[in-house]
Amino acid sequence: MNGFLDRRDRWLNLTGLLGVAIVLVGIYMAFQYAPTDRVQGHAQRIFYIHVPMAWLAYLAYAVLFVGAIGYLWKKDWKWDRLARASAELGFLFTTLVLISGSLWGRPIWGTWWQWEARLTTTLILWFIYLGYFMLRSYAGDREKAARHSAVLGIIGMIDIPIIHQSVKWWRTLHPEPVVLDTTGPNLPDSMLYTLLVCFVGFTVLYAFLMGMKYRVESARDEIGEREMTRMFEASAAQQPAVDTTSAPSISGGMED
Amino acid sequence: MSRVIALIWKDLLIEARSRQFIGAMLAFTLIVIVTLNFAFDLIREGREMNGAGALWVAILFSGLIGIGRSIAVERDRGTLDGLILTPIDGGTLFLGKFGASLASIIVVEIVALPVFAALYDLPALDPLVLGIVLAGSAGLAGLGTLFSAVTSGGRSREVLLPLLLFPLMIPVLIAAVRATGEVFQGDRDDILRWINLLIGFDAIFIVLAYLGFGFLIED
Numbered sequence: 168m169n170g171f172l173d174r175r176d177r178w179l180n181l182t183g184l185l186g187v188a189i190v191l192v193g194i195y196m197a198f199q200y201a202p203t204d205r206v207q208g209h210a211q212r213i214f215y216i217h218v219p220m221a222w223l224a225y226l227a228y229a230v231l232f233v234g235a236i237g238y239l240w241k242k243d244w245k246w247d248r249l250a251r252a253s254a255e256l257g258f259l260f261t262t263l264v265l266i267s268g269s270l271w272g273r274p275i276w277g278t279w280w281q282w283e284a285r286l287t288t289t290l291i292l293w294f295i296y297l298g299y300f301m302l303r304s305y306a307g308d309r310e311k312a313a314r315h316s317a318v319l320g321i322i323g324m325i326d327i328p329i330i331h332q333s334v335k336w337w338r339t340l341h342p343e344p345v346v347l348d349t350t351g352p353n354l355p356d357s358m359l360y361t362l363l364v365c366f367v368g369f370t371v372l373y374a375f376l377m378g379m380k381y382r383v384e385s386a387r388d389e390i391g392e393r394e395m396t397r398m399f400e401a402s403a404a405q406q407p408a409v410d411t412t413s414a415p416s417i418s419g420g421m422e423d
Numbered sequence: 424m425s426r427v428i429a430l431i432w433k434d435l436l437i438e439a440r441s442r443q444f445i446g447a448m449l450a451f452t453l454i455v456i457v458t459l460n461f462a463f464d465l466i467r468e469g470r471e472m473n474g475a476g477a478l479w480v481a482i483l484f485s486g487l488i489g490i491g492r493s494i495a496v497e498r499d500r501g502t503l504d505g506l507i508l509t510p511i512d513g514g515t516l517f518l519g520k521f522g523a524s525l526a527s528i529i530v531v532e533i534v535a536l537p538v539f540a541a542l543y544d545l546p547a548l549d550p551l552v553l554g555i556v557l558a559g560s561a562g563l564a565g566l567g568t569l570f571s572a573v574t575s576g577g578r579s580r581e582v583l584l585p586l587l588l589f590p591l592m593i594p595v596l597i598a599a600v601r602a603t604g605e606v607f608q609g610d611r612d613d614i615l616r617w618i619n620l621l622i623g624f625d626a627i628f629i630v631l632a633y634l635g636f637g638f639l640i641e642d
Binding site for chain 1: 627
């Protein structure tokens, strides 16, 4: 490994440690610093996990969208790696937000699920992620998988607000946003600070996981390319040498 | 434009001569319409909303069968490569396939809607319903044609197409069912909102599919 990679590793590990540290502080604050909700009791504390997860589910999709556009535009693998890495994390966070939301909804609403705009849109987002992976795995070769999934990623990004609006018109029960209110945040300061710490912590953690995942995807691409080269060389070696003059000079050139 | 018409004409001519899919789509749609009665009991009072839902489930399913068949057939016969090699861009190719898919869905609907209206005594032939059905079918055919370019190749088709199409189609389904339901109920307060949503969705996604089709078909 050269110095550059080492330095990058160090930064990545540092980001990971920082993320874990902030999240731990956030969780401590959620249980010790933030007051118990008067109406919802302790169940409200899942808010500090649930809201950052929801943010990351959508942030990850936005990153996927950027990667998709970048790939179709530049045809450079690094954009596809970005999209791929973010898709897996986004799927994870979307699953977590659905689960944490259900756990929260059960004691508060008395039901695991409400067919309301934000929940339904998040569920559909989950299915779009699922379709994204299915599309990639069925595509066969790597280039096709990248191209096809990029188109799906872009279509999905444009569709999500429309889905949200259509479901909203269809029916709505979710509490109105309490943080991004036009009259200012409608939360006690201590709750808001706790939420902000969790927000930052999980976002840093996302950045770290993205870095790790991106490296895994780079390694995967590299292995794929090496195997392709090996297969190509093996098939070239098996073929009877038609041109006897050029064949030795090629292999000689490779050994230099 | 003449190229688009030539492409649509070619697909419809193939269909008219082979009668492969429209018959199957029609039979399937009719049996879905009949079967849904046993699921929702569509002859009772207050059946208007369920009836609208049943109608759209039938249209959605028949679309799944019909959309993209022509691409799958062309892939099987190897004529798709020829089509791609012609000096026609992806967008025009999309419009051709989209037009042919929409035409076959409309042919099915021309038979299925009167049957539906007669079986369930709902005003499915109201001009407003016909417009809603047309707009909804255009959205279905647009996105469906786009994704069928990917899913028509091989074993995955039956699973992959609905998996990609249904989540993204939800605005069309909601708007179409609500708008149809309002006509059936005779209460048209919000109908403009739903029709606007339908037309907006159609416009956005037909343009997107027009732009994106080239990326999906180029292999």
